[in-house]
Each structure stands twice: as C-alpha cells, then as structure tokens.
Amino acid sequence: MSVRVLLVDDQPLVRTALRMVIAESDDLEVVGEAGTGDEALEVAAEQRPDVVVMDVRMPGMDGIEATRRLTAEDGGPHVIVLTTFDEDEYVYGALRAGASGFLVKDMALDDILAAVRVVASGDGLLAPAVTRRLIKEFANRPEAPAVPAGRLSALTEREREVLTLVGRGLSNTELAAELHISVATAKTYVTRLLSKLDARDRVQLVITAYETGLAGR
DSSP: OOEEEEEEOSOHHHHHHHHHHHHTOTTEEEEEEESSHHHHHHHHHHHOOSEEEEOSOOSSSOHHHHHHHHHHSTTOOEEEEEESOOOHHHHHHHHHTTOSEEEETTSOHHHHHHHHHHHHTTOOEEOHHHHHHHHHHHHTOSSOOOOOTTSSTTOOHHHHHHHHHHHTTOOHHHHHHHHTOOHHHHHHHHHHHHHHTTOSSHHHHHHHHHHTTSTTO
16 A cells, blocks of 8 residues: 655646656556645645645645644644754754654765655654754754753653653764664554553653753763
C-alpha cells in the first residue's frame, strides 16, 4: 500500500520536482498539491494524505499555521516542513506546531523521499544540521527551562538517560552503542518513552528533552 503524499509549496517548480521523483517510487504516491496553507487544508480534507510535505513561507496562511491545524486533528497526517529557510524561529515554530520533521530544500531529493518514508512509519526526523542547531541553542541558554511538574516523574533513571541521548540527536543504533545494549532494546526504550510521555513521535521526545533541560546537560 502506497504512502499518500500531499505537496504544499507556492513554487510550482518545487512541487513538480518532488512529484517527478515520487512518481518513480513504488511505495509513494502524490495525491494532491497546494500552493498555500488554506489550499493545503482543503486538499488534505478531501484526500486524507498520510504525509504532507509543507513549505513555510507562502501567501496567506503560512506553513506553520497550516501544520498546527493539520496535526491538531485526530488521525491527521504527519507533516514534514521543507524550506530554504533554516533559521531557528522556523525550526521551533514548525516543531511546536506538531511537525514530525524539518528538512531544508538543499538536501538531495532521495534523502527527502527517505524522510517521507521514515515519518510515514511513525518516526520523527530532523536534518542533522537542524538537530545540531537546536542542541547548540538550548545548551547555550543561561538558565535551563523549568521541568514541568510531573512530566518526568514516571521515568526511570535509565529512561531519562535514553531521553537525554534522543534529545542530543542519537539514532537507535547510536543509542545502542552508547548504552551497550542491543538495537532492539534501544527501540523498546524509545517506544516506552513515547507511551509514558504521550509523545506522537521521536521529534516530540526531542522537544521534551530540550524543554525539561535534559538535552542541555
């Protein structure tokens, strides 16, 4: 069964390039296109895509607000924010709006397609440069964010350790190597964190690690 993809960008050339590459993939299918945030909401309501590849700067409703509205719906699509702008404000805005990934347009098209598959599977993904930027910004704050009451109280020490490493951008394979455990066990820890913290995907775990001060330690 193909992953249903909605392309949202105010530049037709960008949508065309992505559509042509996706057309060569057996497991991905473009079910709609939109040039504004408002159009994205309309097409998403009609086509029910699995993944939305969303631009940020568009006329009218921008990609951040459109992402917020799409992900607020029960059973809404996963959203990958794709833009030429990688400034912090867009990263934070996109992730806090509920995006499952944030990529920049200078990435190889094959990498973008791989990201669509990762996000469709329920995981989250950040471009490496974006992860490093997030970590640096939070680590350099003069005061760590306050830990929300009870947010981490249900976690064991080991789970806190795993959350800290997830916040620093480590993959499951890297987690396994760092903690001297199997990849399967690393996946189990991440799954447990998703459940205990009521997180939609790995990206939300990253945000939690930052906002509770764990990633900056």
